[in-house]
Amino acid sequence: xxxxxxxxxxxxxxxxxxxxxxxxxxxxxxxxxxxxxxxxxxxxxxxxxxxxxxxxxxxxxxxxxxxxxxxxxxxxxxxxxxxxxxxxxxxxxxxxxxxxxxxxxxxxxxxxxxxxxxxxxxxxxxxxxxxxxxxxxxxxxxxxxxxxxxxxxxxxxxxxxxxxxxxxxxxxxxxxxxxxxxxxxxxxxxxxxxxxxxxxxxxxxxxxxxxxxxxxxxxxxxxxxxxxxxxxxxxxxxxxxxxxxxxxxxxxxxxxxxxxxxxxxxxxxxxxxxxxxxxxxxxxxxxxxxxxxxxxxxxxxxxxxxxxxxxxxxxxxxxxxxxxxxxxxxxxxxxxxxxxxxxxxxxxxxxxxxxxxxxxxxxxxxxxxxxxxxxxxxxxxxxxxxxxxxxxxxxxxxxxxxxxxxxxxxxxxxxxxxxxxxxxxxxxxxxxxxxxxxxxxxxxxxxxxxx
Amino acid sequence: xxxxxxxxxxxxxxxxxxxxxxxxxxxxxxxxxxxxxxxxxxxxxxxxxxxxxxxxxxxxxxxxxxxxxxxxxxxxxxxxxxxxxxxxxxxxxxxxxxxxxxxxxxxxxxxxxxxxxxxxx
Ligand code: FES
Numbered sequence: 001x002x003x004x005x006x007x008x009x010x011x012x013x014x015x016x017x018x019x020x021x022x023x024x025x026x027x028x029x030x031x032x033x034x035x036x037x038x039x040x041x042x043x044x045x046x047x048x049x050x051x052x053x054x055x056x057x058x059x060x061x062x063x064x065x066x067x068x069x070x071x072x073x074x075x076x077x078x079x080x081x082x083x084x085x086x087x088x089x090x091x092x093x094x095x096x097x098x099x100x101x102x103x104x105x106x107x108x109x110x111x112x113x114x115x116x117x118x119x120x121x122x123x124x125x126x127x128x129x130x131x132x133x134x135x136x137x138x139x140x141x142x143x144x145x146x147x148x149x150x151x152x153x154x155x156x157x158x159x160x161x162x163x164x165x166x167x168x169x170x171x172x173x174x175x176x177x178x179x180x181x182x183x184x185x186x187x188x189x190x191x192x193x194x195x196x197x198x199x200x201x202x203x204x205x206x207x208x209x210x211x212x213x214x215x216x217x218x219x220x221x222x223x224x225x226x227x228x229x230x231x232x233x234x235x236x237x238x239x240x241x242x243x244x245x246x247x248x249x250x251x252x253x254x255x256x257x258x259x260x261x262x263x264x265x266x267x268x269x270x271x272x273x274x275x276x277x278x279x280x281x282x283x284x285x286x287x288x289x290x291x292x293x294x295x296x297x298x299x300x301x302x303x304x305x306x307x308x309x310x311x312x313x314x315x316x317x318x319x320x321x322x323x324x325x326x327x328x329x330x331x332x333x334x335x336x337x338x339x340x341x342x343x344x345x346x347x348x349x350x351x352x353x354x355x356x357x358x359x360x361x362x363x364x365x366x367x368x369x370x371x372x373x374x375x376x377x378x379x380x381x382x383x384x385x386x387x388x389x390x391x392x393x394x395x396x397x398x399x400x401x402x403x404x405x406x407x408x409x410x411x412x413x414x415x416x417x418x419x420x421x422x423x424x425x426x427x428x429x430x431x432x433x434x435x436x437x438x439x440x441x442x443x444x445x446x447x448x449x450x451x
Numbered sequence: 452x453x454x455x456x457x458x459x460x461x462x463x464x465x466x467x468x469x470x471x472x473x474x475x476x477x478x479x480x481x482x483x484x485x486x487x488x489x490x491x492x493x494x495x496x497x498x499x500x501x502x503x504x505x506x507x508x509x510x511x512x513x514x515x516x517x518x519x520x521x522x523x524x525x526x527x528x529x530x531x532x533x534x535x536x537x538x539x540x541x542x543x544x545x546x547x548x549x550x551x552x553x554x555x556x557x558x559x560x561x562x563x564x565x566x567x568x569x570x571x572x
Binding site: 032033034035037066067068069098099100132153154203204207208209210211212213214217219295297298299300301302386387390391392394397 | 485487488489490492494495496497513514515516541542543545548549550551552553554556557559562563566
């Protein structure tokens with residue numbers, strides 16, 4: 001799977017693109033906040049079209065307790081350890097946003113049926129590192145850092161937990177949080193000694209649900225932070241203002257020499273682009289602005305809510321979602337200053353443009369997505385976060401989440417919903433669950449970083 | 452030890468005797484009531500229930516806004532009873548807990564306590 005070298009991942013993004021097609025996909029599915037008193041779980045989905053169980057959930061690994069709210073996840077190792085024969089991409093780390101527990105799952109012993117390897121207790125993390133509300137997981141050479149959005153009491157800005165490769169708590173990773181007010185996502189580009197982090201809100205603000213009025217009271221973020229990665233401290237911040245309300249997902253180009261990166265500002269529904277200019281100064285600009293839509297019966301115009309973005313492995317396309325409008329979009333970013341819309345499909349959403357996809361009623365809108373390494377298949381799920389789902393899409397309680405596959409054309413651009421694939425999490429054995437982030441065993445488009 | 456009786460209206464009026472000094476989530480779960488929860492410190496709303504009668508002390512909660520409090524919601528993981536109470540539990544009690552903020556904005560006095568402004572008039 002991993003090419004000729006002995007460590008995990010691939011020598012370069014170009015090598016990753018040539019990897020064999022994914023056959024399995026892991027996605028988390030939640031019961032937290034749904035009314036079903038069962039643990040959240042890691043679902044294995046069969047994505048091999050030659051398999052008799054194609055487009056079905058073939059395994060469910062339940063977490064030990066209820067109430068975790070699994071959300072994002074990450075690998076113990078990626079292509080940044082490609083030269084290290086002692087490392088392998090064996091473990092998936094599944095944080096519980098509400099419980100603060102970290103679940104370490106072994107996906108290598110039996111990739112179809114992952115097993116729980118270890119749980120780091122949320123209380124231990126609070127006691128040793130004063131952190132809660134875990135979000136993004138990245139490996140760091142052979143070690144792991146995880147952004148947490150709050151301190152032990154759920155107050156911003158939180159910080160970063162450092163784990164060693166045996167998943168022991170080392171402590172806090174960062175030297176300083178500087179003047180950072182909130183945490184969320186981060187990505188780093190080692191050749192430029194830079195990390196960029198973004199801002200959602202304090203756990204105590206976003207966990208109970210979204211009070212729009214709190215944005216005006218500065219309870220939600222609107223800044224991006226540039227870090228000296230080696231010194232582990234923030235050195236420069238960009239105030240994005242109204243253009244950058246709720247700057248969430250952060251992605252650099254996969255090309256390790258590039259300084260270009262992107263962030264989706266969820267509430268403003270804009271894409272922010274940054275790069276280093278010839279004088280080595282970081283610059284930023286807004287490159288995509290999705291207009292609010294007017295809903296016939298609502299007093300306030302409806303933003304798209306761009307909760308995620310993704311860059312194809314060849315750095316040619318940027319994908320984004322509008323969770324409330326219901327569309328997924330593909331932009332050609334060959335010139336990152338001038339993106340061109342090359343594809344758009346609707347699935348669910350509040351505007352009523354695609355209430356049914358492949359025979360399944362979609363509750364929710366496009367939310368999290370993962371792209372195949374070759375850039376041809378985009379797997380999209382519909383649930384954002386239990387409390388936010390309950391506010392915007394209350395029918396998701398009975399209908400559950402859905403996973404859709406979109407065929408993408410990496411040569412000419414364009415996207416189309418695949419008619420042979422749909423996973424209806426409304427039909428799960430314990431009742432409707434909600435699927436969120438997805439990853440492939442061999443690496444994916446949102447985890448690997450090259451040194 | 453001060454004890455109070457908790458009646459659960461949507462569980463056929465089942466009754467439990469609980470220690471007044473301890474959070475309701477703990478004392479009810481210990482007696483076998485299946486309740487949702489997440490953070491267990493009053494910050495995430497997952498354990499919210501509706502208080503139908505009686506009184507509780509939930510000063511440590513930080514999840515509810517003033518509208519939710521006015522609608523009777525209580526955060527069981529930090530709430531302690533100060534009298535006999537009747538609760539409605541689980542998501543069946545949540546119909547007024549979640550609102551679409553674009554459809555139904557909060558008034559300034561309905562925000563969370565730390566940013567709310569007093570109601571005029
Ligand atoms: S369990 Fe989170 S508020 Fe009670």
